[in-house]
Amino acid sequence: MADAAPIRTALIGYGYVGRVFHAPLIRAVPGLDLTVIGSSQPAETVQETAPGTVVIADPVAAATAPDVDLVVIASPNDSHARLAIAALEAGKHVVVDKPFTVSLGEARAVAAAAEKAGKTLSVFQNRRLDSDFLTAEAALASGRLGRLVHFESRIDRYRPETQDRWRERPGPGTGLWFDLGAHLADQALKLFGLPESVDVHTASQRAAGTAPDWFHAVLTYPGLHVILGAGCLVAGGSSRFTLHGTEATFVKSGVDVQETQLRQGMVPGDLDWGIDLDAATIVDGATAEPEVMAAVDGDYLRYYAGVRDAILGQGANPVPPAEAVALMALIEAGEQSAATGRALPLSLTQAEIAGFTAARAG
Numbered sequence: 001m002a003d004a005a006p007i008r009t010a011l012i013g014y015g016y017v018g019r020v021f022h023a024p025l026i027r028a029v030p031g032l033d034l035t036v037i038g039s040s041q042p043a044e045t046v047q048e049t050a051p052g053t054v055v056i057a058d059p060v061a062a063a064t065a066p067d068v069d070l071v072v073i074a075s076p077n078d079s080h081a082r083l084a085i086a087a088l089e090a091g092k093h094v095v096v097d098k099p100f101t102v103s104l105g106e107a108r109a110v111a112a113a114a115e116k117a118g119k120t121l122s123v124f125q126n127r128r129l130d131s132d133f134l135t136a137e138a139a140l141a142s143g144r145l146g147r148l149v150h151f152e153s154r155i156d157r158y159r160p161e162t163q164d165r166w167r168e169r170p171g172p173g174t175g176l177w178f179d180l181g182a183h184l185a186d187q188a189l190k191l192f193g194l195p196e197s198v199d200v201h202t203a204s205q206r207a208a209g210t211a212p213d214w215f216h217a218v219l220t221y222p223g224l225h226v227i228l229g230a231g232c233l234v235a236g237g238s239s240r241f242t243l244h245g246t247e248a249t250f251v252k253s254g255v256d257v258q259e260t261q262l263r264q265g266m267v268p269g270d271l272d273w274g275i276d277l278d279a280a281t282i283v284d285g286a287t288a289e290p291e292v293m294a295a296v297d298g299d300y301l302r303y304y305a306g307v308r309d310a311i312l313g314q315g316a317n318p319v320p321p322a323e324a325v326a327l328m329a330l331i332e333a334g335e336q337s338a339a340t341g342r343a344l345p346l347s348l349t350q351a352e353i354a355g356f357t358a359a360r361a362g
Contacts, residue, residue: 028267035067064086094114123323145243249282
């Protein structure tokens with residue numbers, strides 16, 4: 001990698017996610033060079049926080065700019081597929097912010113475009129590298145819990161006022177199931193694979209809400225129920241993870257700190273980056289004695305380092321298309337479940353199931 005030229009990177013979308021998450025992480029990973037930003041904001045405004053970049057107003061022009069190797073798409077969800085396909089057809093590698101697309105059909109189309117182009121396509125599922133998830137994953141791997149029978153994962157917030165932004169307006173790919181649900185469902189797929197069925201309930205609980213701001217999802221596996229949830233009117237009292245096994249219970253209350261650190265302007269990779277001081281608790285079933293389990297540190301930098309290595313042929317894609325397509329099948333099944341009131345299976349072909357299984361094993 002030392003002799004490789006920097007991977008020239010374009011970032012499409014410079015709102016909260018692009019400015020706070022992607023830009024700092026791209027700049028912090030050796031071998032990546034943020035050179036172009038696609039944004040409708042005035043160039044001088046963008047360059048206040050991204051000096052030295054070329055600002056292009058038209059997103060398609062930014063996604064197909066000739067002096068770019070990698071395109072990162074952090075624009076509104078309903079534009080992901082169109083921009084990703086344009087970039088791939090122009091010979092670019094592509095990272096798409098979650099959710100990958102707004103439908104399974106779009107996900108399949110983008111994955112096919114990547115295969116045809118022979119380029120790396122990855123999805124920014126950064127919460128695979130949250131400290132709280134990594135700690136729960138480590139507890140499962142330790143065998144301390146015995147056979148797992150109940151897995152509950154929640155991201156709750158207290159945000160009683162709605163905001164005038166596309167994520168909170170009605171439309172394709174909006175609402176909390178597509179937003180936080182895409183993170184929680186991806187974590188479940190990573191740990192347990194494809195569920196037999198998904199049963200989702202959604203609601204708009206806030207007085208001014210027009211898109212779902214609450215969901216409760218149950219993913220059914222043989223001998224295991226995975227419960228995922230999120231809400232915007234939770235002032236306290238819920239844990240991030242609660243896991244029950246035949247031998248012990250695991251509880252992790254605090255959430256990963258990296259988003260807060262990014263909002264506060266911390267440079268990724270600084271001394272305190274990703275350090276989680278909120279320990280988890282394991283309660284032994286036989287003795288009822290609690291034991292403190294130190295949290296595993298989070299590190300979003302590993303995602304973009306993985307993308308860099310995949311492009312250079314030096315490592316595996318951290319979130320390959322087969323996993324992204326499977327997640328969109330789960331999200332779409334959940335959306336249809338919420339609309340019909342029925343638990344539904346995932347609409348994946350045998351080839352897609354085999355591709356997901358191979359990607360997960362690799």
